[in-house]
Amino acid sequence: MLDKGLGFDEKKIRCHQRFANDILDGMIDWVRVIDKTGTIIYVNKPMREAIGRQLIGTKCYSVLGKGSPCKRCISKTTILTGEIVEKEEKVGEKIFSVKSSPVKDENGEIYAAVEVFRDVTRERKLEKELIRKNEILNEDLRIARSLQSKIFPRKGNYDNINVDYIYKPSEMLSGDMFDVFHIDEEHIGIYISDVVGHGVSASMMTMFVRQTMRAVKDEYKAPAKALSELHKRFLSLDLEDDKYLTIFYGVLNKKDKTLVFANGGHNSLPILIGKDGVQILEAKGYPITYLFNKVDYKERKVKLKSGDKILFYTDGVIEAKDKSGEEFGLKRLINIIKNENENLLPAIENNIDNYNFGKQEDDFALLMVEVL
Structure with missing residues (x-):
């Protein structure tokens, strides 16, 4: 009132x-x-x-x-x-x-x-807990990165071939994987693979690729058969439909110096570098994906000579972009190969770093195999 x-x-x-x-x-x-x-x-x-x-x-x-x-x-x-x-x-x-x-x-x-x-007591406690968990996660990622880097093949001689590479993830962990391994006394397996995405899930998939390729190498010596088996085992993982990978796999016969290869959707085709110039190792095939229940791959063969080199790479190389959004492209890569006789891998890396505008957006890997 x-x-x-x-x-x-x-x-x-x-x-x-x-x-x-x-x-x-x-x-x-x-x-x-x-x-x-x-x-x-x-x-x-x-x-x-x-x-x-x-x-x-x-x-x-x-x-x-x-x-x-x-x-x-x-x-x-x-x-x-x-x-x-x-x-x-x-x-x-x-x-x-x-x-x-x-x-x-x-x-x-x-x-x-x-x-x-x-x-804001609750919020600050949550922030503190989040920081603590992030520190644990970062430490786990650091260990995972260290482990991932340790599973790559050693550099140097594998009987009558020499192996060198550069591996550069865009994040802590990478979806790029490559490997070189003995199949038997006459054959060496070589592949490069690119898993969609980055980070933990992509890095875990690279472990699956490595384990599977080493597991099937004795039973399926032919690259086409090995990739079909990889696809079959991939389906058994029962992952989401948006998960897939690409892979280019070759088997080198050390005695007659021939490379038989098959392509599982890898759009970054390897480049053969010889005395007569450069040659793209053309091969078509579907990625390792849930879109197909069964995939058959075709093989091709190329004769190698002493001194020949094969450059394997992932799409982070040719898809690097400048400030205008233009991609580095295959043509620029081939020009570097033609103009750089020594230290080819560091030359490619330097060119990519200089071409990239801002932060590196994608993983990239370069694998060089030289026939001795």
Whole structure:
């Protein structure tokens, strides 16, 4: 009920004041008003009840458990500048985000600051836990990267061929994989593979490719048969439809120096580098994917000579983009091959790094096999 002795305007003012107080007291957040001397002149009900003692007339910093003013007093800054200022404060066991705003009189002069305390304890605990889990995850990824790098073939001589490579993931883990291994006394298996995507799932898939190719090499010496078996085992993983990989697999006969190869959808076709020039090892075939229940691959054969080199690579090489979005392309790669006799792999890497605009977006791998 309004007081009958008050005029209409006074009644409205009292009503509005009570209305404002009801709103402030009904808030979850703590609210207090601090004057120019740092003295508390108003506290809402949630803050009064939480602190449990008289606050009006006390210094603002005493509520925070401090014996002297804060080094960064946001209410003082607000009163001096009129700016809205924020910081975090710990009160007891809780953490609050505190926002200070100016309070003006009827003349527009700032005479106090209102501070709103929002409890962010739960959020900060979650952030701390997230940081801790990220640190554990990063350490796991570091170990996984170290393990992944250790499964690549050793560099150097494999009987009458020499192997060299550069492996450069765009993230901590890569979806690119290549391998060189003995099949028997006469044959050496060589493949390069590119799993869709990056990161943990792609790197796990590379482990599957490596394990499978080494498991089937004795039973399926022909590249086409080996890729069909890889596809069959891939289907048994029962992954999502958007998971797939490409692979180019060749078997080198060390005695007659022939390379029989098949292509499982790998669009970065290897390049044969010989005394007579360069030759693309053309071969078509479907990727290892869930789109097909059964896939048969075709084989091709090429005769090699001593001194010949074969460059295997993934699409991160030819699909590197400059600032205009133009891809590096096969033509530029072939030009480097024609103009660089020594240190070919580092030359390609340097050209890709210089061509790339911004962050490297895709993994890339370069594998060089030379017939001795």
